[in-house]
Every structure is written in structure tokens, then in C-alpha cells.
Amino acid sequence: MNRTATAIWNGDLKTGTGKLSTQSTALNDLGYSFKSRTEDIHGKAGTNPEELIGAAHAGCFAMMLSSLLSTNGTPPTELQATATISTVPNEGGGFSIAKSDLTLRARVANISESDFQKLAKQAKENCPVSRALNALEISLTATLL
Known part of the structure; x- marks a missing residue:
């Protein structure tokens, strides 16, 4: 595909x-x-590549976690994933993407906190976009509501 x-x-x-x-x-x-x-963080001047990478990462992570939770017999009611993409200046000029911080707020019935965290970590490590971004630091803060 x-x-x-x-x-x-x-x-x-x-x-x-x-x-x-x-x-x-x-x-x-x-x-x-x-x-x-x-300069413009409110979208008034359009988008940017980093914002699009963040959207791709958040979307892929949420889909992967949904699959893992469903396979576990605990399908999610709602997953709200956010990816914050950080850039840093390079020595000698220019910038590099350094990390993606994933934040998750999830509504999942009948799952223990430890199982939830284990599956969220597994999704973070194995979604295709995380794999493509493996040169970056990727963090995850997952909250079960």
C-alpha cells in the first residue's frame, strides 16, 4: 500500500x-x-511539517492502542492522543526534530492500571509512525480516566 x-x-x-x-x-x-x-502557533499562517508529523504520530498511536486494547478484550470508549513535536537548533545553523512527547487520556472500562500502561507502552513502541521516528526520543504520559 x-x-x-x-x-x-x-x-x-x-x-x-x-x-x-x-x-x-x-x-x-x-x-x-x-x-x-x-512564528505562528495558532494556524493562521497555515500548517508546518512538524505539526503534520505530530498528527500522524498521535493518530497512529491511538489506532495501534485501540487494536491492542480490543485484542485484550477491553476496547476503548475514547482515546485522546496528542503528540508534541520538539525541534532544537543545530550547531552551525538549522534545526532538527529531537523528540515526540505523546500524551494520552483514555476511557477504557474493566482494565487495570498496570495492563493499561503496558498496552500503551507497547503501542508507543510498535505503531508504524513510532518505528519510522525511531531516531527521536519518544516519551509517553498515559492517563486512564
Whole structure:
């Protein structure tokens, strides 16, 4: 299975702008820019690659955990996963993505705290996006509601 996404960029780094589109059209000419990457945290200037990595990581983790919980006989009522992607400056200029902090708030009936934590950790370590991001530090704070 292959999925595609397309980025079109016009202009230089600081003043240029781009548009992102996906095969599914969930993103269709979604704007992004240097400003949306470095200054504007409220989405008014569009998205950025780090935000999209965070969305992919949170979504993949939640799906993997849902599968593990269901296999365990304790399907979730709701999983609210957030991934915070952190960037750090490189020596000599530029930036690198350093880590993804996953935060989970979950409603799951009839599961012990220890089983919940074990399955959440397993999902963090084995979801395909976590595996793709294995060069990063990945943390998890999981709360059973």
C-alpha cells in the first residue's frame, strides 16, 4: 500500500509559500510557510511539517492502542492522543526534530492500571509512525480516566 502527498513551494525560504495536498484530499492546497513553521502557533499562517508529523504520530498511536486494547478484550470508549513535536537548533545553523512527547487520556472500562500502561507502552513502541521516528526520543504520559 502506498500513499502520496505533494508539496508545491514558490519563492525563497523566508518569504516563499507552499501548498500541501494528499491523495485522499484530506489536505487540499493547505498553505504552509516559514512563518507557519517558526512564528505562528495558532494556524493562521497555515500548517508546518512538524505539526503534520505530530498528527500522524498521535493518530497512529491511538489506532495501534485501540487494536491492542480490543485484542485484550477491553476496547476503548475514547482515546485522546496528542503528540508534541520538539525541534532544537543545530550547531552551525538549522534545526532538527529531537523528540515526540505523546500524551494520552483514555476511557477504557474493566482494565487495570498496570495492563493499561503496558498496552500503551507497547503501542508507543510498535505503531508504524513510532518505528519510522525511531531516531527521536519518544516519551509517553498515559492517563486512564
